[in-house]
Amino acid sequence: MAGLKPSRDPRLPRWARDGLMGLAIAYADEISAVSDGYANEIMGEEYGAGLDGVLKMRDDSLSGVLNGLDYSAWNPKTDPALKTHFDEASLEKRIENKLALQKECGLKIDKNAPLIGMVSRLDHQKGLDIAAEAMWKLLAKGSAQFVLLGTGTREIEVMFRTWAGDFPKLASINLKFDSALASRIYAGADIFLMPSRYEPCGISQMIAMRYGALPVVRATGGLVDTVQPYRNGRGTGFAFKEYSSAALLRTLKRAIEAYHEKNEWRGLQLRGMANRFTWHSAAEKYVRLYERAILKKG
Secondary structure, eight states, X not given: OOSOOOOOOTTSOGGGTTSHXXXXXXXXXXXXXXXXXXXXXXXXXXXXXXXXXXXXXXXXGEEEOOOOOOTXXXXXXXXXXXXXOOOGGGGGGGHHXXXXXXXXXXXXXXTTSOEEEEEOOBXXXXXXXXXXXXXXXXXXXXXXXXXXXXXXXXXXXXXXXXXXXXXXXXXXXXXXXXXXXXXXXXXXXXXXXXXXXXXXXXXXXXXXXXXXXXXXXESOHHXXXXXXXXXTTBOSBEEEOSOSHHHHHHHHHHHHHHHTSHHHHHHHHHHHHHOOOOHHHHHHHXXXXXXXXXXXXX
16 A cells, blocks of 8 residues: 555554554554543444554553643633633623524524524534434423534535424534634533544543533543533533434433523533643653653663
8 A cells, every 4th residue: 555565563463564554553562542431432343444453462662642712812811813811710791692693693593592503514424414403402492502513425415405494593504614613602602512433632622611501422532531521510611422413412401401500500610611631741741752762762
Protein backbone atom coordinates (compact mmCIF):
# COMPACT_ATOMS: atom_id res chain seq x y z
CA MET A 1 0.00 0.00 0.00
CA ALA A 2 2.79 2.44 0.91
CA GLY A 3 5.32 1.14 -1.62
CA LEU A 4 7.40 -0.45 1.12
CA LYS A 5 8.95 -3.87 1.15
CA PRO A 6 6.51 -6.07 3.10
CA SER A 7 7.49 -6.86 6.68
CA ARG A 8 7.67 -10.46 7.85
CA ASP A 9 6.62 -9.48 11.39
CA PRO A 10 4.22 -12.25 12.54
CA ARG A 11 2.47 -9.82 14.88
CA LEU A 12 0.94 -8.08 11.87
CA PRO A 13 -1.84 -9.48 9.68
CA ARG A 14 -0.58 -10.04 6.13
CA TRP A 15 -2.64 -7.16 4.70
CA ALA A 16 -0.95 -4.70 7.10
CA ARG A 17 2.67 -5.72 6.55
CA ASP A 18 3.38 -3.02 3.96
CA GLY A 19 1.06 -0.35 5.38
CA LEU A 20 2.29 2.62 7.38
CA MET A 21 -0.24 2.30 10.22
CA GLY A 22 0.50 -1.33 10.99
CA LEU A 23 4.26 -0.84 10.72
CA ALA A 24 4.13 2.25 12.92
CA ILE A 25 2.18 0.43 15.63
CA ALA A 26 4.56 -2.53 15.50
CA TYR A 27 7.80 -0.54 15.66
CA ALA A 28 7.12 2.84 17.30
CA ASP A 29 8.79 3.46 20.65
CA GLU A 30 5.54 4.86 22.03
CA ILE A 31 1.97 4.82 20.67
CA SER A 32 -0.60 7.45 21.63
CA ALA A 33 -4.36 7.72 21.19
CA VAL A 34 -6.41 10.83 21.92
CA SER A 35 -8.07 9.46 25.06
CA ASP A 36 -7.62 6.65 27.55
CA GLY A 37 -11.04 5.31 26.62
CA TYR A 38 -10.17 5.05 22.94
CA ALA A 39 -6.75 3.54 23.72
CA ASN A 40 -8.56 0.73 25.53
CA GLU A 41 -11.17 0.30 22.79
CA ILE A 42 -8.72 -0.09 19.92
CA MET A 43 -7.26 -3.14 21.63
CA GLY A 44 -10.62 -4.84 21.06
CA GLU A 45 -11.95 -6.41 17.89
CA GLU A 46 -14.76 -3.89 17.31
CA TYR A 47 -12.53 -0.81 17.13
CA GLY A 48 -9.14 -2.32 16.39
CA ALA A 49 -9.84 -2.56 12.64
CA GLY A 50 -7.78 -5.73 12.39
CA LEU A 51 -4.83 -4.29 14.30
CA ASP A 52 -6.18 -5.08 17.77
CA GLY A 53 -3.86 -8.08 18.05
CA VAL A 54 -0.64 -6.13 17.65
CA LEU A 55 -2.01 -3.31 19.81
CA LYS A 56 -2.67 -5.76 22.65
CA MET A 57 0.88 -7.09 22.27
CA ARG A 58 2.15 -3.52 22.61
CA ASP A 59 -0.17 -2.37 25.39
CA ASP A 60 2.82 -1.43 27.59
CA SER A 61 3.70 1.25 24.99
CA LEU A 62 0.15 2.46 24.33
CA SER A 63 -1.06 5.62 26.07
CA GLY A 64 -4.14 7.80 25.94
CA VAL A 65 -3.64 11.57 26.01
CA LEU A 66 -6.92 13.44 26.04
CA ASN A 67 -7.30 16.33 23.63
CA GLY A 68 -7.65 19.74 25.26
CA LEU A 69 -10.00 22.68 24.89
CA ASP A 70 -9.01 26.34 24.55
CA TYR A 71 -10.98 27.82 27.43
CA SER A 72 -10.12 31.38 26.47
CA ALA A 73 -11.66 30.92 23.02
CA TRP A 74 -14.64 28.93 24.27
CA ASN A 75 -15.85 31.24 27.02
CA PRO A 76 -19.53 32.15 27.59
CA LYS A 77 -18.39 35.25 29.47
CA THR A 78 -16.78 36.76 26.36
CA ASP A 79 -18.19 34.89 23.32
CA PRO A 80 -19.32 37.62 20.85
CA ALA A 81 -21.96 35.34 19.30
CA LEU A 82 -24.08 35.27 22.45
CA LYS A 83 -26.97 37.56 23.33
CA THR A 84 -26.04 37.53 27.01
CA HIS A 85 -22.73 36.70 28.62
CA PHE A 86 -22.58 34.58 31.77
CA ASP A 87 -20.38 32.36 33.87
CA GLU A 88 -20.73 30.14 36.93
CA ALA A 89 -21.33 33.17 39.16
CA SER A 90 -24.08 34.54 36.90
CA LEU A 91 -25.67 31.32 35.63
CA GLU A 92 -29.16 32.80 36.02
CA LYS A 93 -28.43 35.00 32.98
CA ARG A 94 -28.11 31.93 30.75
CA ILE A 95 -31.88 31.70 30.29
CA GLU A 96 -31.75 34.80 28.09
CA ASN A 97 -29.68 32.86 25.56
CA LYS A 98 -32.22 30.03 25.59
CA LEU A 99 -35.11 32.39 24.88
CA ALA A 100 -33.12 34.13 22.14
CA LEU A 101 -32.25 30.77 20.56
CA GLN A 102 -35.90 29.69 20.61
CA LYS A 103 -36.87 32.93 18.86
CA GLU A 104 -34.05 32.69 16.29
CA CYS A 105 -34.93 29.08 15.45
CA GLY A 106 -38.69 29.55 15.25
CA LEU A 107 -39.45 27.47 18.33
CA LYS A 108 -42.12 28.18 20.91
CA ILE A 109 -40.65 30.61 23.41
CA ASP A 110 -40.96 28.72 26.66
CA LYS A 111 -38.29 28.90 29.33
CA ASN A 112 -39.54 25.65 30.93
CA ALA A 113 -39.48 23.47 27.78
CA PRO A 114 -36.43 21.18 27.71
CA LEU A 115 -34.36 22.27 24.71
CA ILE A 116 -32.07 19.63 23.21
CA GLY A 117 -29.26 20.79 20.93
CA MET A 118 -26.99 18.93 18.55
CA VAL A 119 -24.02 20.42 16.68
CA SER A 120 -22.41 17.73 14.58
CA ARG A 121 -20.96 16.53 11.35
CA LEU A 122 -23.83 14.53 9.89
CA ASP A 123 -22.02 11.23 9.63
CA HIS A 124 -22.91 7.68 10.64
CA GLN A 125 -20.10 7.79 13.22
CA LYS A 126 -22.00 10.45 15.15
CA GLY A 127 -25.03 8.29 15.95
CA LEU A 128 -27.56 10.19 13.86
CA ASP A 129 -29.56 7.03 13.17
CA ILE A 130 -30.37 6.35 16.81
CA ALA A 131 -30.66 10.09 17.52
CA ALA A 132 -33.34 10.48 14.84
CA GLU A 133 -35.47 7.62 16.14
CA ALA A 134 -35.24 8.68 19.78
CA MET A 135 -35.82 12.39 19.11
CA TRP A 136 -38.80 11.63 16.83
CA LYS A 137 -40.52 9.85 19.70
CA LEU A 138 -39.85 12.70 22.11
CA LEU A 139 -41.05 15.33 19.68
CA ALA A 140 -44.16 13.33 18.78
CA LYS A 141 -45.17 13.53 22.44
CA GLY A 142 -44.19 17.18 22.77
CA SER A 143 -41.71 16.28 25.51
CA ALA A 144 -38.88 18.52 24.30
CA GLN A 145 -37.67 20.95 21.67
CA PHE A 146 -34.80 20.17 19.30
CA VAL A 147 -32.22 22.25 17.41
CA LEU A 148 -29.85 20.53 14.97
CA LEU A 149 -26.92 22.22 13.23
CA GLY A 150 -24.61 20.47 10.78
CA THR A 151 -23.87 19.22 7.29
CA GLY A 152 -22.64 15.92 5.98
CA THR A 153 -23.92 12.72 4.44
CA ARG A 154 -26.76 13.42 2.03
CA GLU A 155 -28.98 10.59 3.25
CA ILE A 156 -28.77 11.91 6.81
CA GLU A 157 -29.56 15.45 5.68
CA VAL A 158 -32.61 14.13 3.80
CA MET A 159 -33.73 12.21 6.91
CA PHE A 160 -33.96 15.43 8.95
CA ARG A 161 -34.97 17.89 6.24
CA THR A 162 -38.75 17.75 6.87
CA TRP A 163 -38.65 17.81 10.65
CA ALA A 164 -39.37 21.52 11.04
CA GLY A 165 -42.61 20.99 9.11
CA ASP A 166 -43.41 17.76 10.91
CA PHE A 167 -42.90 19.37 14.33
CA PRO A 168 -43.68 23.10 14.04
CA LYS A 169 -42.43 25.16 16.98
CA LEU A 170 -40.65 22.08 18.33
CA ALA A 171 -37.84 21.32 15.85
CA SER A 172 -35.32 23.52 14.04
CA ILE A 173 -33.12 21.83 11.43
CA ASN A 174 -30.16 23.88 10.21
CA LEU A 175 -28.27 22.00 7.50
CA LYS A 176 -25.30 24.33 7.24
CA PHE A 177 -22.03 25.36 8.87
CA ASP A 178 -22.49 28.33 11.18
CA SER A 179 -19.96 28.80 13.99
CA ALA A 180 -21.90 31.64 15.61
CA LEU A 181 -25.12 29.61 15.72
CA ALA A 182 -23.12 26.71 17.17
CA SER A 183 -22.07 28.95 20.07
CA ARG A 184 -25.67 30.02 20.61
CA ILE A 185 -26.80 26.38 20.69
CA TYR A 186 -24.15 25.53 23.28
CA ALA A 187 -25.23 28.53 25.35
CA GLY A 188 -29.00 28.11 24.91
CA ALA A 189 -29.71 24.40 24.85
CA ASP A 190 -30.40 22.63 28.13
CA ILE A 191 -29.22 19.23 26.89
CA PHE A 192 -26.50 18.57 24.32
CA LEU A 193 -26.88 15.36 22.33
CA MET A 194 -23.78 13.34 21.34
CA PRO A 195 -24.71 9.65 20.88
CA SER A 196 -21.61 8.67 18.89
CA ARG A 197 -21.11 5.18 17.54
CA TYR A 198 -17.44 5.77 18.36
CA GLU A 199 -15.61 8.91 19.44
CA PRO A 200 -11.80 8.89 19.80
CA CYS A 201 -11.95 12.06 21.89
CA GLY A 202 -14.51 14.70 20.95
CA ILE A 203 -14.55 18.30 22.13
CA SER A 204 -18.22 19.18 21.64
CA GLN A 205 -19.09 17.64 25.00
CA MET A 206 -16.37 19.77 26.59
CA ILE A 207 -17.73 22.94 24.98
CA ALA A 208 -21.29 22.06 25.99
CA MET A 209 -20.32 21.67 29.64
CA ARG A 210 -18.32 24.90 29.51
CA TYR A 211 -21.48 26.68 28.30
CA GLY A 212 -23.83 25.06 30.82
CA ALA A 213 -25.49 22.53 28.49
CA LEU A 214 -25.50 19.03 29.94
CA PRO A 215 -24.25 16.34 27.53
CA VAL A 216 -26.12 13.12 26.82
CA VAL A 217 -23.46 10.85 25.38
CA ARG A 218 -22.80 7.26 24.49
CA ALA A 219 -20.16 5.82 26.84
CA THR A 220 -17.43 5.36 24.26
CA GLY A 221 -13.89 6.66 23.68
CA GLY A 222 -13.14 10.11 25.03
CA LEU A 223 -16.76 10.61 26.08
CA VAL A 224 -16.12 8.13 28.92
CA ASP A 225 -13.12 10.18 30.05
CA THR A 226 -14.87 13.55 30.04
CA VAL A 227 -18.51 13.07 31.07
CA GLN A 228 -19.25 11.80 34.56
CA PRO A 229 -22.71 10.16 34.48
CA TYR A 230 -25.37 11.64 36.76
CA ARG A 231 -25.94 9.42 39.77
CA ASN A 232 -27.03 10.13 43.35
CA GLY A 233 -26.72 13.87 43.05
CA ARG A 234 -23.35 13.76 41.32
CA GLY A 235 -22.13 13.94 37.77
CA THR A 236 -21.71 16.31 34.85
CA GLY A 237 -23.99 14.70 32.26
CA PHE A 238 -25.77 11.52 31.19
CA ALA A 239 -24.40 8.41 29.49
CA PHE A 240 -25.60 5.12 28.01
CA LYS A 241 -23.62 2.14 26.75
CA GLU A 242 -25.79 0.09 24.36
CA TYR A 243 -25.81 1.55 20.86
CA SER A 244 -29.57 1.70 20.33
CA SER A 245 -32.33 4.28 20.06
CA ALA A 246 -34.09 2.61 23.01
CA ALA A 247 -31.09 3.13 25.30
CA LEU A 248 -30.70 6.71 24.10
CA LEU A 249 -34.38 7.44 24.61
CA ARG A 250 -34.29 6.12 28.17
CA THR A 251 -31.30 8.33 28.90
CA LEU A 252 -32.92 11.40 27.37
CA LYS A 253 -36.00 10.81 29.51
CA ARG A 254 -33.80 10.61 32.61
CA ALA A 255 -32.12 13.85 31.60
CA ILE A 256 -35.49 15.56 31.10
CA GLU A 257 -36.66 14.34 34.52
CA ALA A 258 -33.52 15.79 36.09
CA TYR A 259 -34.02 19.03 34.16
CA HIS A 260 -37.30 19.60 35.96
CA GLU A 261 -35.49 19.29 39.31
CA LYS A 262 -34.04 22.79 39.15
CA ASN A 263 -31.64 22.59 42.10
CA GLU A 264 -30.24 19.27 40.90
CA TRP A 265 -29.89 20.63 37.38
CA ARG A 266 -28.05 23.73 38.53
CA GLY A 267 -25.61 21.54 40.44
CA LEU A 268 -24.97 19.47 37.32
CA GLN A 269 -24.40 22.62 35.30
CA LEU A 270 -21.97 24.10 37.80
CA ARG A 271 -19.94 20.91 38.01
CA GLY A 272 -19.76 20.70 34.24
CA MET A 273 -18.76 24.34 33.88
CA ALA A 274 -16.00 23.86 36.45
CA ASN A 275 -14.38 21.04 34.43
CA ARG A 276 -11.08 21.86 32.76
CA PHE A 277 -9.65 19.66 30.01
CA THR A 278 -6.77 21.91 29.02
CA TRP A 279 -4.03 21.68 26.43
CA HIS A 280 -1.59 22.50 29.23
CA SER A 281 -2.45 19.21 30.89
CA ALA A 282 -2.27 17.36 27.56
CA ALA A 283 1.10 18.95 26.77
CA GLU A 284 2.56 17.77 30.07
CA LYS A 285 1.47 14.20 29.29
CA TYR A 286 2.96 14.40 25.79
CA VAL A 287 6.27 15.60 27.25
CA ARG A 288 6.37 12.57 29.57
CA LEU A 289 5.50 10.28 26.64
CA TYR A 290 8.32 11.76 24.51
CA GLU A 291 10.75 11.41 27.43
CA ARG A 292 9.88 7.72 27.73
CA ALA A 293 10.47 7.28 24.00
CA ILE A 294 13.90 8.94 24.30
CA LEU A 295 14.85 6.70 27.23
CA LYS A 296 13.97 3.63 25.18
CA LYS A 297 16.43 4.79 22.51
CA GLY A 298 19.10 5.48 25.14
